[in-house]
Amino acid sequence: MTVLVRDAYDAYNRGDYDHVLDLFDPEVEWQPPPNSLEPQALRGRDAVRAYLLPDLFEQQSAEPEEIMEQGERILVVARVRARGTGSGIEIEDTAFHLWTVRDGRAVRFQAFVDRAQADAALAGG
Numbered sequence: 001m002t003v004l005v006r007d008a009y010d011a012y013n014r015g016d017y018d019h020v021l022d023l024f025d026p027e028v029e030w031q032p033p034p035n036s037l038e039p040q041a042l043r044g045r046d047a048v049r050a051y052l053l054p055d056l057f058e059q060q061s062a063e064p065e066e067i068m069e070q071g072e073r074i075l076v077v078a079r080v081r082a083r084g085t086g087s088g089i090e091i092e093d094t095a096f097h098l099w100t101v102r103d104g105r106a107v108r109f110q111a112f113v114d115r116a117q118a119d120a121a122l123a124g125g
Helices: 002-013 017-022 045-052 115-122
Strands: 024-031 057-070 073-084 090-102 105-112
Touching: 002 017, 002 057, 002 073, 002 090, 002 105, 017 024, 017 045, 024 045, 057 090, 073 115, 090 115, 105 115
Parallel strands: 024 105
Antiparallel strands: 057 073, 073 090, 090 105
8 A cells, every 4th residue: 555655656746646646536535734725625536636736836746754554544744845836935844644545546635734633543543
């Protein structure tokens, strides 16, 4: 399962968003972080595509720094970077991504800004 997740980050970082989306179940549930501009949960690949490809950023990446697997859940601690379209403003932060993988596809993705909450979710809490 970690192979699928690593593949997703590699594809995302090279801008191959179609490949990233192919790794998701067609009815994937996507939960952005609570501090996101659009924090509501999304369902399905089309909604995730729209979320991943906003006009806000001309460049974005997420480099996994730590990957922990527990059953069908995988927690990734990632260094995320982005540069604003037009403004050129760069942001960099640590994000916590909890993936749920079943039958070779990501069925759920949840982003956290707090490590303790991410760890609790990985543990099933």
